Amino acid sequence: MSSVLADVLVVTALIGALALVHRPLGDYMAAVFQSTKHLRVEKWIYRSVGANPDAEMRWPAYLRGVLFFSAVSVLFLYLLQRIQDKLPLSLGFKPITADQAFNTAASFVSNTNWQSYSGEVAMSHVTQTMGLAVQNFVSAAVGIAVAVALVRGFARSRTGELGNFWADLVRCVIRILVPLSVVAAVVLIACGAIQNFGDIHSVTTLTGDKQAISPGAVASQEAIKDLGTNGGGFFNANSAHPFENPNGFTNWLEIFLLLVIPFSLPRTFGKMVGNVKQGYAILAAMGIIWFLGVVAVTITEYAHPGTASQLAGGAMEGKEQRFGEGNSSLFAVSTTMTSTGSVNSFHDSFSGLSGGVLLLGMMLGEIAPGGTGSGLYGMLIMAIIAVFIAGLMVGRTPEYLGKKIGTREIKLAACYILITPALVLIGTALAMALGKGESSMTNAGAHGFSEVLYAYTSASNNNGSAFAGFAANTEYHNTMLGLCMLFGRFLPMVFVLALAGSLAEQKPVPETAGTLRTEKPLFTGLLVGAILIITGLTFFPALALGPLAEGLA
Numbered sequence: 155m156s157s158v159l160a161d162v163l164v165v166t167a168l169i170g171a172l173a174l175v176h177r178p179l180g181d182y183m184a185a186v187f188q189s190t191k192h193l194r195v196e197k198w199i200y201r202s203v204g205a206n207p208d209a210e211m212r213w214p215a216y217l218r219g220v221l222f223f224s225a226v227s228v229l230f231l232y233l234l235q236r237i238q239d240k241l242p243l244s245l246g247f248k249p250i251t252a253d254q255a256f257n258t259a260a261s262f263v264s265n266t267n268w269q270s271y272s273g274e275v276a277m278s279h280v281t282q283t284m285g286l287a288v289q290n291f292v293s294a295a296v297g298i299a300v301a302v303a304l305v306r307g308f309a310r311s312r313t314g315e316l317g318n319f320w321a322d323l324v325r326c327v328i329r330i331l332v333p334l335s336v337v338a339a340v341v342l343i344a345c346g347a348i349q350n351f352g353d354i355h356s357v358t359t360l361t362g363d364k365q366a367i368s369p370g371a372v373a374s375q376e377a378i379k380d381l382g383t384n385g386g387g388f389f390n391a392n393s394a395h396p397f398e399n400p401n402g403f404t405n406w407l408e409i410f411l412l413l414v415i416p417f418s419l420p421r422t423f424g425k426m427v428g429n430v431k432q433g434y435a436i437l438a439a440m441g442i443i444w445f446l447g448v449v450a451v452t453i454t455e456y457a458h459p460g461t462a463s464q465l466a467g468g469a470m471e472g473k474e475q476r477f478g479e480g481n482s483s484l485f486a487v488s489t490t491m492t493s494t495g496s497v498n499s500f501h502d503s504f505s506g507l508s509g510g511v512l513l514l515g516m517m518l519g520e521i522a523p524g525g526t527g528s529g530l531y532g533m534l535i536m537a538i539i540a541v542f543i544a545g546l547m548v549g550r551t552p553e554y555l556g557k558k559i560g561t562r563e564i565k566l567a568a569c570y571i572l573i574t575p576a577l578v579l580i581g582t583a584l585a586m587a588l589g590k591g592e593s594s595m596t597n598a599g600a601h602g603f604s605e606v607l608y609a610y611t612s613a614s615n616n617n618g619s620a621f622a623g624f625a626a627n628t629e630y631h632n633t634m635l636g637l638c639m640l641f642g643r644f645l646p647m648v649f650v651l652a653l654a655g656s657l658a659e660q661k662p663v664p665e666t667a668g669t670l671r672t673e674k675p676l677f678t679g680l681l682v683g684a685i686l687i688i689t690g691l692t693f694f695p696a697l698a699l700g701p702l703a704e705g706l707a
Contacts (some may be wrong), residue, residue: 158456161480164406165448168484171410172417178420179414180433186329187302187322188426196324207321212314213655216303219319220296220647224263226639227289231259234285236275243279245354245368250276255634257639262289262645265297265525267379267386267495267618270637274368274389279351286386287375287413291335294382295326297493297527300647301419302426304531307654308555309427314659316651330415331382338377338411345407346400347373361706372397380411383525384620385495393485394474394499398484405477405485405498410495412488416523417441419530427555431673436533438678443522444491446513452483452510472503472622483508490515493525495618502605502621509604509621510701515614517693518685519574525616531650533681537672538567538653540684544670544677553669556662563656572650575692577614577638582607582696590630596623600707604700609635614642 192200192207200207211219231473234241235250235258254270261268262285271277277286299322306316342348352369359365372388376398379386389395399405417440424433456479473482482499489496490512501512515522521532538554542564545552552559559567585591585606595602605624612619613635619628626635670677 155344157446157478157480159573161452161484165483165484168410168413172413175414175519176418176421176437179418181425183298183330183415183418183422184425186325187317187422189325192321193328196321196328199328200320203320205318205320207318207324209318210315211318212406213303213651216316216319217648217651219323220651221644223292223323224296224644227292228259231262231285231289232256232537234281235259237304238278238281241278241280243351243644245278247276247278253629253632254627257636258286260636260639260640261618262286262384263293264616264639265293265382265384265386265493265528266613266616266639266643268613268620268639269386269390269495269618270627270632270635272390273387274370275366279370280387282375283371287371287378290375290378290382290386291327292323293333294331294384294526294533295323296377297525298326298330298415298419299323299527300610300650301527301530302422304534304650304654304657305367305423305426305661307657308534308557310658311556311660314655316654316658331690332379335377337380337553338381338407339374341407342373342376342400342404344448345404346396347376347404348397349373373419375564376408380408380494380496380611381415381526383412383492383529385489385493385497387496393473393496394500394688399498402477404482405481408496408498409485409488412492412494413523415445415526416492416529418521419527420533423530423534423684427634429555429673432555435673435675435678435681436537438675439681440523440529440533441519442678442682443518444487447487447491447511448484448521450511451487451504451508452480454505454511455479456507457481458508458651461660462605472500474498485510487515489619491518491520491522491524493520493528493618495612497619500622501619501622506601506604506701506704506707509601509608510705511584511696512619513604513608513611513691513701514693516611516617517575517578518689519571520617521685528616535567535570535653536651536685536688537681538563539571539671539688540677540681542567542682543684548668550668553663554672556665557657557660558663563653564614566649566653566656570646570653571688573645574642576613577642578607578611578693580697581610581634581638585610585631587636588630590628590634592630595626600700600704604704607696607700610638613638662685 235255393399420433420437424430591606605621
């Protein structure tokens, strides 16, 4: 079987599996967030934190819950890293430095999972499990909770109430993320991923040298790192490490886990607003952009210019030899178009144009399909922008799902889409102007600039993957990237929840002959076009200085 045919079969199997679970998982998640009953374990959690799960919240109260919980999480994770040498199962590791501990705490709480450290030689068992793995669950749940609040804004009328943050958070963890993660972890263990709390082993290599092999609860963290679109690897090599990703099947499974919740949430949206066709329109826009990205990167990598690469059948430097060009490209596109830092190859080794596509996937706002929750609410914001553009073209007040998109709504949507571009471009400009970016670049010229641009794009969009050649573990980058991660995560949530509250307060507008049918293919095409045009106008100059200049050289 040729490698190209094998790659096609892998993508086909992936799409088939996602299609198979889309409806049942989407319906199940809708039922979870519409349920009025509480499980016994959930009631115990509510009592322990003093929350009333039945109390409805308006958007300011919902936002306060999000920010308070996340601030406490940052503080807890920071302190845990600073005192890990005094805790059990420390493996003899030193405390994490202040700037790196702040960066890591901001990273995992914001669902970014950017890593400026090597986990197997830096983080103890307690830090990995009680700190990082726990945040993998709850940070993903926060994103889904905010998305559900926005969906309720569309579904409800004449009320500003958006549900209860604590109930949404706990239900998401207990009823969705934990059960799915347990199943995924068992499968990974059966396929060869490790799961233990042993000591570091010293072995003798074939050349007679000594090598330290780190153990750990890898399979359980691997499951939620992908399922929650987190991405923080237990090992520095991330999913290129055989302990995290033992074989071709687990590689396929991990890509599936990256995509399964984000691609199922549009069904949840459709069920909750009472029109599943609206969910299919959002799903189609997500799927089109993701598939175009997979095709573009795969073709570019197979056709990478250069005599050595052509003779090798592709650019294999920096890629996992077990998986080849196709699986590396599929994983790379899936991880950059979701809010995931998980990688099975080094993106720094991709060709210039491929690196540009990976950058573009993040610059789009990671909405194809995006992170758990963040992808859905990001796509719904873009849908509001597309409806507004359509209204301007026909001279009609725009409406979406029976809600008028007025001055307040479009201002909130505009503020949302301006935050991350500002963080990316200002952060990159400051790093280059102050010399901090150039001093951390492994490569000179356009590719070196792409390393800096990628770092700030990844942090500001809460992705977490990196051009591995970029030396990020400096006091400046740890601090600046940490701030980008926090602002890039929580400032957009302010506008999302404010928009949800504004929509929920409206009374529904009846459909007329002039109402734009947002469940039709025409709207899906308009939505995809609006996304690409807005992103292109915003980031084209930066892309031209980096990956485009390198790719066309």
